[in-house]
Amino acid sequence: MKYSYYPGCTLKTKAKDLDIYARASARALGFKLEEIENWQCCGGVYPLGTDEIASKLSSVRALNAAKEKGQELVTLCSACHHVIKRVNDDMKNVDDIRTRANNYLELDEPYAGETAVLHYLEVLRDRIGFDVLREKIVNPLKGRKIGAYYGCLLLRPSSLMAFDNAENPTIIEDFIRAIGAEPVVYPYRNECCGGYISLKEQKMAQGMTSKIMDSAAGFGAEALITACPLCLYNLNLQDSETKIPVYYFTELLAEALGVKVQTSSETAEEVQAS
Amino acid sequence: MSFGKSQAEQIREISGVNPYKCMKCGKCSASCPSFTDMDIKPHQFVSYVQNDDAEALVNSKSLWKCLSCFACVERCPRDVKPGRLIDGARQVVVRQRGADYLTPEEIPERLDPELPQQLLVSAFRRYRR
Numbered sequence: 001m002k003y004s005y006y007p008g009c010t011l012k013t014k015a016k017d018l019d020i021y022a023r024a025s026a027r028a029l030g031f032k033l034e035e036i037e038n039w040q041c042c043g044g045v046y047p048l049g050t051d052e053i054a055s056k057l058s059s060v061r062a063l064n065a066a067k068e069k070g071q072e073l074v075t076l077c078s079a080c081h082h083v084i085k086r087v088n089d090d091m092k093n094v095d096d097i098r099t100r101a102n103n104y105l106e107l108d109e110p111y112a113g114e115t116a117v118l119h120y121l122e123v124l125r126d127r128i129g130f131d132v133l134r135e136k137i138v139n140p141l142k143g144r145k146i147g148a149y150y151g152c153l154l155l156r157p158s159s160l161m162a163f164d165n166a167e168n169p170t171i172i173e174d175f176i177r178a179i180g181a182e183p184v185v186y187p188y189r190n191e192c193c194g195g196y197i198s199l200k201e202q203k204m205a206q207g208m209t210s211k212i213m214d215s216a217a218g219f220g221a222e223a224l225i226t227a228c229p230l231c232l233y234n235l236n237l238q239d240s241e242t243k244i245p246v247y248y249f250t251e252l253l254a255e256a257l258g259v260k261v262q263t264s265s266e267t268a269e270e271v272q273a274s
Numbered sequence: 275m276s277f278g279k280s281q282a283e284q285i286r287e288i289s290g291v292n293p294y295k296c297m298k299c300g301k302c303s304a305s306c307p308s309f310t311d312m313d314i315k316p317h318q319f320v321s322y323v324q325n326d327d328a329e330a331l332v333n334s335k336s337l338w339k340c341l342s343c344f345a346c347v348e349r350c351p352r353d354v355k356p357g358r359l360i361d362g363a364r365q366v367v368v369r370q371r372g373a374d375y376l377t378p379e380e381i382p383e384r385l386d387p388e389l390p391q392q393l394l395v396s397a398f399r400r401y402r403r
Contacts, residue, residue: 008392009391009392009395010390010391010392013390013391014388014389014390014391015390015392041395043395043396043399044392044393044395044396044399045342045395045396045399045400046342047399048289048342048357048358048361048362049288049289049361049362049365050287050288050289050290051287051288055399077392079392079396152341152342152343152344152345153344155348156343156344156345156347156348157344157347157348158348166348167348191307192307192341192343192345194307194341195341195342195343195396196341196342196393196396196397196400196401197308197339197341198393199376199384199393199394199397200338200375200376200380200384200397200401204308204311204339208307229390229392230390230392230393230396232390233388233389233390233393236388
């Protein structure tokens with residue numbers, strides 16, 4: 001199975017591990033991520049103003065590129081997923097935005113929200129299946145107690161994201177079980193990490209992520225996993241006494257699939273090129 | 275589009291929010307992770323826009339405390355979308371010349387080696403036109 005793939009800006013720079021281990025794991029699971037050519041940054045946050053058009057065009061270009069290849073569009077970063085999924089909903093359901101974006105882009109055929117947008121975790125759950133994933137695990141992470149950190153952008157607003165139950169999600173816990181580890185459910189797993197506030201007011205983000213870390217550690221988590229580079233950054237800012245490591249979910253997936261050669265990015269680059 | 279319109283009208287138009295749907299249950303404020311840092315609280319946003327007197331809201335520090343986490347949007351039983359309303363107020367500010375909350379000149383002092391590009395992009399999108 002082939003999918004169009006939108007990595008996003010941070011997966012090419014600070015969050016290379018999120019990308020590299022996802023590609024290696026995809027190969028092990030028998031699907032291919034074909035990176036969209038000349039993709040542009042999604043902008044990181046969904047433009048909320050009803051009159052915003054220009055700031056949505058990069059997402060429309062990515063969505064249309066997938067449509068032209070007749071493929072579903074796969075994302076990894078929570079923020080990219082949020083933005084592209086919501087812009088796709090606008091293109092499908094908001095006449096004014098669809099008309100104006102198409103007038104500007106002058107595509108061969110107007111884009112009207114035809115592409116299905118899937119987060120990598122949704123590919124694992126809905127296309128591969130967690131039961132099949134479980135069978136392909138060669139190195140089950142037995143005895144590891146892992147907390148899922150969902151954050152905001154994958155889940156809310158659930159009417160548009162349709163990712164999982166926004167108040168009591170299970171997809172990442174099911175993923176953790178599938179790779180042989182033990183999920184730790186804790187109350188702060190869908191609370192905000194502070195997001196972009198950490199640029200100007202780091203203390204606010206630190207306060208939030210300290211509560212998340214304390215909550216996770218208090219319930220017995222020995223590590224957290226996330227899909228978002230900004231969540232990972234903010235979680236590592238926290239200054240409480242409990243310090244548990246935070247990984248991208250793809251790194252543990254690659255480890256369980258036996259394709260995590262080494263953690264050094266040099267080796268990972270070789271994996272990517274192979 | 276803003277010529278001759280009150281700030282409250284501009285906020286209503288940009289956000290697409292109908293503030294009259296609110297029944298003041300307070301779920302938004304109860305859910306907001308920035309509640310204690312806000313001077314005007316999420317359940318109060320609608321009042322300023324209903325009463326056509328948005329000046330206090332536009333000058334509120336709450337504009338810069340909202341995290342776009344969408345907890346208020348998710349939990350609102352009347353689908354008012356307080357997070358969109360506060361973004362409308364933010365847009366009324368940053369769309370004015372020279373009213374950016376974040377400028378490129380500030381960036382070098384705020385950088386650290388681990389800081390993800392995503393953070394810069396997101397902050398610029400929310401804090402600047």
